[in-house]
Amino acid sequence: MSEKIYYTKEHEWVRVEGNIATIGITDFAQSQLGDVVFVELPEAGRDLKAGEAAAVVESVKAASEVFAPVSGKVTQANEALVDSFSLINEAPESDGWFFKLELANTGELGGLMDRAAYDDFLKEHA
Amino acid sequence: MRYLPLSDGDRAAMLARIGVSRIDDLYRDVPASVLLEKPVNLPPAQGEMAVERALSRLSARNMAAGSAPFFVGAGAYKHHVPASVDHLIQRGEFLTSYTPYQPEIAQGTLQYLFEFQSQVAMLTGMEVANASMYDGSTACAEAVLMARRVTKRKKAILSGGLHPQYADVVKTATAFTDDELIINPPAVAGPDDLATLIDGETSCVVVQNPSFFGHVADLRLLAQAAQEKGALLIVVVTEAVSLGAVMSPGEMGADIVVGEGQSIGNGLTFGGPYLGLFATRQKYMRQMPGRLCGETVDVDGRRGYVLTLSTREQHIRREKATSNICTNSGLCSLAFTIHLTLLGEAGLRRLAALNHERACRLAEALSALPGVTVLNDTFFNEFTVRLPRAASDVVEELAARGILGGVPVSRLLPGQAFADLLLVAATETAGDEDQDAFVAALREIL
Amino acid sequence: MTSVSTHFALDHEEALIFDIGDTKRSGVDLPSPAAHKSRLGNAARTAEIGLPGLSEPEAVRHYTRLSRKNYAIDMGVFPLGSCTMKHNPRLNEKMARLPGFADIHPLQPMSTVQGALELMELLAHWLTTLTGMPAVALSPKAGAHGELCGLMAIRAAHEARGDARKVVLVPESAHGTNPATAALCGYEVKSIPANARGRVDVEALKAALSPDVAALMLTNPNTCGLFENEILTIAKAVHDVGAYFYCDGANFNAIVGRVRPGDLGVDAMHINLHKTFSTPHGGGGPGSGPVVLSAALQSFAPLPYVVRDGEQLRLVEQRDAAAQNFGRLSAFHGQMGMFVRALAYMMSHGANGLRRVAEDAVLNANYVLASLKDVMSASFEGPCMHEALFDDRFLKDTGVSTLDFAKAMIDAGYHPMTMYFPLVVHGALLIEPTESESKASLDTFIADLRELALAAKAGDVERFTAAPTRAPRRRLDETQAARKPVLRWEKQA
Missing domain, CATH: 3.90.1150.10 (Aspartate Aminotransferase, domain 1)
Structure with missing residues (x-):
């Protein structure tokens, strides 16, 4: 099964494999935030609607919410983050993922950006 | 004017550097209709002797606790406070410093706050404590709001042994939220039965020990009852000295302990300024209101202290903060920690x-x-x-x-x-x- | 010219009380209690607490050494914008310690505290006269507590009319306490942008005003140190939709004696006694935040308040059925110790002196602005009020950040100015000299800051990024502190 990666204007990424989406924040987002000192992750089983606040990520001087880019039921949170917040700074777009969810509506993916579109968005807004 | 160093000559030279001719030019953004031309109708400046005389006269019309x-x-509560406490808190480096936002030049304040937090945690039998709140009553209200955040439930039960003004403050703090308050009737004759009131909707039970009427209770069974229903036990202590003789709330199973710290190090002062004590379990640390001081190291690896977990607070989270509190009771907590260190x-x-x-x-x-x-x-x-x-x-x-x-x-x-x-x-x-x-x-x- | 020497022989390291004390030692001599039968029931303490004690000489040395690791107004310029670090007169301290103020109980009979109640009445008179407002609630314990008081009075007033409004408008330059307070009162917060001149964008404000808006919370002079010159238009627009105008009075010190907020259309405003009226900041409190109220809100003031029955003064502490007050904000009657200090300060200055306080504060800030604007980047055209706002454009491409610049000021012998606030300009540096600085001390300060600005531009980056090097500690690892919080001492196993 092929995987595909999408991006959001909130600087999050969504990797889709089958009907499972893995969600994290982009390298740009972590660089803006600085050293991550705390994360709060959603519990497995929680139903999230697209746009709903799902997780919290904090640095010393800032707190940001991580939104569910698409709707679905949380299947897993990345517990490795809790012991090592620095994963988010070191590998934001791989090992530093936040949570996985089971897609409720694959149609929502159409509203997200691909890498090229996100890069253009960054150039315009960063 | 003894507190104003500028001379008229200074003022003229400074206006010249700024490039304006008179002070009112600096107020030019103020609509002319509201800029006062003359002093308001209040008495003129007075020398130190005159002010001292006037205020001493007012003071003399009160019956001081020590005179009766x-x-x-x-x-x-009136307790004897050692003379060295007041001497030390009046050192300018403590008295005239600010909130320790620049830790490199505020280690004095930060270290005593760390010591204070440690003492309060030990005294209450809890894992962590904050750097103080305004007073016991506001700490109590903050505890109820915190219990709501932790349990995501809205029903708080207040014991009839809770100081009536504390209950009023909780009432005010929850007046404009959808919290439900159950206030038990005054428990004059002895501890009231609260365990039977707790249900699956209860966020917290608030009990004062010793109670407003003075009763001392063993709260272990109540703690158990609260825990079974997933509610938090908040223990309020208005007489901090009692913690030297009464089993600590932590030992009894409290989830949050709030208290009035005035008894240790601080005078009566007609009700304020006092200091609120706030302690809880480690796992609720991030739901605490108020400032927290933590240990760390500097770039040379030397032990030092900073304000930490600030993302809970209003200056970062704004409308999503755990509380709107900004000021703590710095100098009162200093008096508390010095007195408690002297006592040991x-x-x-x-x-x-x-x-x-x-x-x-x-x-x-x-x-x-x-x-x-x-x-x-x-x-x-x-x-x-x-x-x-x-x-x-x-x-x-x-x-x-x-x-x-x-x-x-x-x-x-x-x-x-x-x-x-x-x-x-x-x-x-x-x-x-x-x-x-x-x-x-x-x-x-x- | 610089204000520091390099002598640090007086800088002692100091261990924790837990390292130097023990549970057996005490610095207090107490008599042994007489024999008695315990009345503690089955709740007597049996476990050890573990509290260390010190003898008096050890304790005095411990805290004296700690004190020397703090910067303070008593030592030097403390230009912390928005915080108003003015001189704290020692007469205030002496007065607050008179036994008739310091040693009276809040619940002893009112007949025995008539002087204290009269002091509260007198303070109320000064505050209402200076603000041109009819009433004041004295009990709020700090500025943010005052905000809560004001917004609760506003909500109570709306509700008394059966008007359930949901929104509070807050400019983006506001103190964080404003939105936090509005949220605590159950309001939804809407942010109003600033215009290019650092003031509220009045058109955006008008567009946001609706019958659903309960109040506008506005700081004036604002957090950019500027007077909202369209204030009368703003107040009228707010009142026109039936909303109230809450003014954050944190910067009242710039206008005391020159402008009465009551004349601006303000309905409620807290006054930080520790800012405008010199009560000490004490390393982070205690504060005191009385709230003046307009005629529209007066009857919603919280308990308690002082009333006069002929010759006798009395505290109203209980709510009667007819009263509209919203209840009680704290136990007892407010920060009496701060009331005494603030009144001593007011009486010392008098009506004429308080005016001068505001004028000198504004003059000093404009002097700093005029003297630095060619080497640092001023955010807005002058004149400013009591504080001068700069941003980090002058540091562009130097490799020096606002934070680095502030830390280098420590090595020059100063407490840094407020950094990164207000949020409406990039890398903000907010300087508030207050009226307490002499021209000579400002001249030294200005010269030192000019030298720093020029050094940054000249590429002396190391001096900034390594700073401070001449403080009790160098930069502290805040990331480690937050990742693995250590909030208390623990006995080593």
């Missing part, structure tokens, strides 16, 4: 024992008076007595004889049912002679 046999408590374990235990002994002696003497009943089976240094007459009248008559003889319960709980109840506190400052004078005066008055 004194038995007033109900949430504020041995001194605090002895001070608490002495308070208890003083109150035991007075309770015995009062219960020997005809028509007077001590209502408490248990107490620490304060208890409730039933008088044969209205307590408010008795207190006035005692005051006329130069004795400050306690707090009529009706001052805080209006209503005929409480009219004959008097709260009497005896601390280490209530010597035999003062107690005997109080008892003798009461015998005559009643």
Whole structure:
């Protein structure tokens, strides 16, 4: 099964494999935030609607919410983050993922950006 | 003007550098219609001697606690504070410093806050404590709001032994939220039964120990009952010295402990400034309100302290903060920590024992008076007595004889049912002679 | 010219009380309690607490050494914008310690505290006269507590009319306490942008006003140190939709004696006694935040308040059925110790002196602005009020950040100015000299800051990024502190 990666204007990424989406924040987002000192992750089983606040990520001087880019039921949170917040700074777009969810509506993916579109968005807004 | 260093010559030179001709040019953004041309209608400047005279005259019209046999408590207690405490807190480096936002040049404040937090955690038997709140009553309200955040439930149960003004403050803090408050009727005769009120919707149970009426309770069963239903037990302590003699709330199973810290290091000052104590379990640390000081190292690896977990606070989270609190009670917490360091374990235990002994002696003497009943089976240094007459009248008559003889319960709980109840506190400052004078005066008055 | 020497022989390291004390030692001599039968029931303490004690000489040395690791107004310029670090007169301290103020109980009979109640009445008179407002609630314990008081009075007033409004408008330059307070009162917060001149964008404000808006919370002078010159238009627009105007009075010190907020259409405003009226900041409190109220809100003031029955003064502590007050904000009557200090300060200055306080504060800030604007980047055209706002454009491409610049000020002998606030300009540096600085001390300060600005531009980056090097500690690892919080001492196993 092929995987595909999408991006959001909130600087999050969504990797889709089958009907499972893995969600994290982009390298740009972590660089803006600085050293991550705390994360709060959603519990497995929680139903999230697209746009709903799902997780919290904090640095010393800032707190940001991580939104569910698409709707679905949380299947897993990345517990490795809790012991090592620095994963988010070191590998934001791989090992530093936040949570996985089971897609409720694959149609929502159409509203997200691909890498090229996100890069253009960054150039315009960063 | 002794507090203003600029001379008229300075002012003229500075205006010239700025490039304006007169001070009003600097106020040019103020609409002309509201810029005052003349001083407001208040007295002119006065020298230090005149101000001192005027304020001393006002001060002299009050009956100071130290000038009378004194038995007033109900949430504020007279204790002897060592002279070195007030001397130290008046050092300019403490008195005239700011919130330690620049830790490199605020290690003095930060280290004492770290020591303070550690002492409060030990004293309450909890894992973590914050750097203080405004006072016990506001700390109590913040605890109720925190319980809501932790449990995501909205029903709080307040014991009838909670200080009525604390209950009022909780009421105010939740007035405009959808929280439900259950306030138990005043628990005059002994601890009230709260366990049966707890259900699956309850966020917290708030119990004062010793209670407003002085009763001391073992809360372990209540803690268990709360835990079984997923509710938090909030224990309120308005007399911090009691923690030297009474089993700590942490040992009893409390989830949050709030208290009034005035008793240690701080004077009565007509009700403020005081300091709120706030302690909880480690797992709720991030839901705490207020400032927290934490240990770390500097770039050279030396131990140092900083304010930490600031993302909970208003200056970062704004409308999503855990509280709107900004100021803590810095200098009052300094007085607290210095006094407690002077006491140490041995001194605090002895001070608490002495308070208890003083109150035991007075309770015995009062219960020997005809028509007077001590209502408490248990107490620490304060208890409730039933008088044969209205307590408010008795207190006035005692005051006329130069004795400050306690707090009529009706001052805080209006209503005929409480009219004959008097709260009497005896601390280490209530010597035999003062107690005997109080008892003798009461015998005559009643 | 610089204000520091390099002598640090007086800088002692100091261990924790837990390292130097023990549970047996005490600095307090107390008599042994007489024999008695315990009345503690089955709740007596048996477990050890573990509290260390020190003898008096050890304790005095411990805290004296700690004190020397703090910067303070008593030592030097403390230009912390928005915080108003003015001189704290020692007469205030002496007065607050008079036994008739310091040693009276809040619940002793009112007949025995008539002088204290009169002091509260007198303070209220000064505050209402200076603000041109009819009433004041004295009990709030700090500025943010005052905000809560004001917004609760506003909500109570709306509700008394059966008007359930949901929104509070807050400019983006506001103190964080404003939105936090509005949220605590159950309001939804809407942010209003600033215009290019650092003031509220009045058109955006008008567009946001609706019958659903309960109040506008506005700081004036604002957090950019500027007077909202369209204030009368703003107040009228707010009142026109039936909303109230809450003014954050944190910066009242710039206008005291020159402008009465009551004349601006303000309905409620807290006054930080520790800012405008010199009560000490004490390393982070205690504060005191009385709230003046307009005629429209007066009857909603919280308990308690002082009333006069002929010659006798009395505290109203209980709510009667007819009263509209919203209840009680704290136990007892407010920060009496701060009331005494603030009144001593007011009486010392008098009506004429308080005016001068505001004028000198504004003059000093404009002097700093005029003297630095060619080497640092001023955010807005002058004149400013009591504080001068700069941003980090002058540091562009130097490799020096606002934070680095602030830390280098420590090595020059100063407490840094406020950094990164307000949020409406990039890398903000907010300087508030207050009226307490002499021209000579400002001249030294200005010269030192000019030298720093020029050094940054000249590429002396190391001096900034390594700073401070001449403080009790160098930069502290805040990331470690937050990742693995250590909030208390623990006995080593």
